[in-house]
Amino acid sequence: MPLKPRYRSKRIFFVLACSLSVAVLAGAVLFDTKKTVRIDTQHYSLSLEIVADNLAHPWSIAFLPDGEVLVTERPGRLRRLVDDELLSEPVTGLPDVTASGQGGLLDLALHPEFADNRLLYFSYSDQTSAGMTTRVARARYESGQLQEVEPIFEALPRSSGGRHFAGRMVFDPDGYLYISVGDRGEMERAQNPSDHAGSIIRLNDDGSVPENNPFVDQSQVRDEIFTWGNRNPQGLTVHPQTGEVWSNEHGPRGGDEINLIRSGLNYGWPEVTHGINYTGFSITPHTELPGMESPLLHWTPSIAPSGIVFYTGSDFPLWQGQIFSGALRDKLISRVSVKETDEGYLLQEEERFLQEFGQRIRDIRQGPDGYLWLLTDENPGQIVRIKPAQ
Template sequence: MRIPMVRLLLVGVLTCCAQSSWAGLQFQTEHYRVGIEIVADGLSHPWSIAFLPTGEQLVTERDGRLRLIQEGRLHPDPIAGVPQVAAVGQGGLLDIVLHPEFEQNRWVYLSYSDQTDEGLTTRVMRARFEDHALVDTELLFEALPRASGGRHFGGRMVFDSDGYLYLSVGDRGEMEKAQDGLDHAGSIIRLHDDGRIPEDNPFTGDSSVLDEIYTLGNRNPQGMALHPQTGEVWSNEHGPRGGDEVNRIQAGLNYGWPEVTHGINYSGSRITEHTELPGMESPLLDWTPSIAPSGMVFYTGDEFPSWRGQILNGALRDRLISRVSITELQGEYQLQEEERMLQGFAQRIRDIRQSPEGEIWLLTDQSPGQVVRLRPVTD
């Protein structure tokens, strides 16, 4: 069930006006006064972060470097063995996730854009992380056919509780691709951890849809997370001018783009007359006008108990965190945006994650960009 957006929202109040650095700043939310701590600075458009069981962090930089944060300090040397990436437009080195059994197998997964004479595409590879290097590299997936242009690579990944790997692939700026079952663009992909296609993927054996495809009609999902109770994959998705979405990702569904949308073209012209159609899944929530959602997380930690079970979405265009509550009744979900935070800091939020300790970490899509940690202020 889709719930209309709440338009009147609480805005975090800044206790300092500086925007060049967040160090030492605080902001007031509905429930907490929150302090900002800079963990690492000087990064080039950081895109994603993964928490190692040793307490260190791996961070991707979009121009093609993988960095290690060790004991709260950015290691001066990039990690060796990262594949060559095409840092074109919105492309480059994108997401990083750890294998669910990383402590035993050391597998790290990277998504990135790749370029050949045939065009650009989104790829996924894995490698073992050993001695500040990636070794035993394997290419697992390549979205086909390739396309020109540097837009909408998707690239967000998540492992579900059964060990399947999900990947978002954007429509590459060519909206009709999202309804073409023989094109990976505009879809969610589902794979085994070694890149094999699961036999129970919803379109396996259907000659009109590629076997790797799990859902269709997705414009450019930039956030993916697991629901903490059901284990289902949820995503947020960029609309055009309006029509950003939160979706519950379910096997074989068509999420409608561009046949249905709450957005319009950037020129102001209509894309479609329809905001819903039979056979196409409506979003659980939409943002109109757009906030350009990016990373997302279901918060489950102890640092901010009033936010448990809620979704925190980073935003690029509106440079904020959107806090969304969820009500579930007999399998139907109702979502409502409760608060917009950090609006005064003027930083594009590329990723938002929960650390193993229950802290909230952010990546700012700047150059230089920062890795930021949020903590409640108790004094």
């Protein structure tokens, strides 16, 4: 049975542009492969090691148990990093990927028993005469080849446009697969439960629908939907102690969010938001409403959050148990403290750093070496490893 979240937060924390921050320096800095650069933060001096570069908009990174690392490039290539060397030949066997707008080859997730079954999951945008959508497929991965490729989910209905595919994936400790689906730039779809757009999907590992999904057999709601009212969740992660799934989500102009993903909840978009439209006009007068879940934290103004991870390593003990979120628009990492009380989770942004690096952070993960790894959403993009400075 899935783990039941133990807490429900009713608190909203405003994160203003004047939040605690290391100094913001002007100008992007592009470093050569294997060069190490020192950056100071509130508690630690960091050594940023550029492991590989010359990637085209890298989007996701996955660490295999044998030490190999896989990285997606949004234009539709899956790359291999072996012994910290980026191989020139991409992985073969990918299906056709439609790289248009924000779409392309997106996230990677390893089956919980990957070491035995070699099952790799990947999300991507796909186009037919009916339009574009987000798809998820699984395949067996062996030595640079994908075999037995099998699509297991596609978001319906399809539509035109190249925005808000989401596509993040994570397995929880019970083996359920969670997939984020953006609203595709059509906000009203997120409040239509007969539409996959603007939701978090939960599936069994073969793509079938779990019997205990919240809307199973409700004729007006798609069985795969686990939550709805989500705008464009760009990060998914699992709490290291509770097994709960957490997300971060893009708002419009303001109102980026961190949410605890709980079965059957409506996260409100676009009926509630702390953001405004890109035109400057109001989307809604409401920042909260009965029956709609409030975020644990929101960033206003927007930072455009991307990958998200709980840090559990030993090299930076003051950071243990905290959330690290990359940011695209503001080109930084946001460090967020997480405290549990009888009333729920209390989140507070503690620091922003890496601004002097000057690059869009697309993904952030903790590797098996205990270090934080980053992907920069640039062309050329880079794979970066964060270590303690010597």
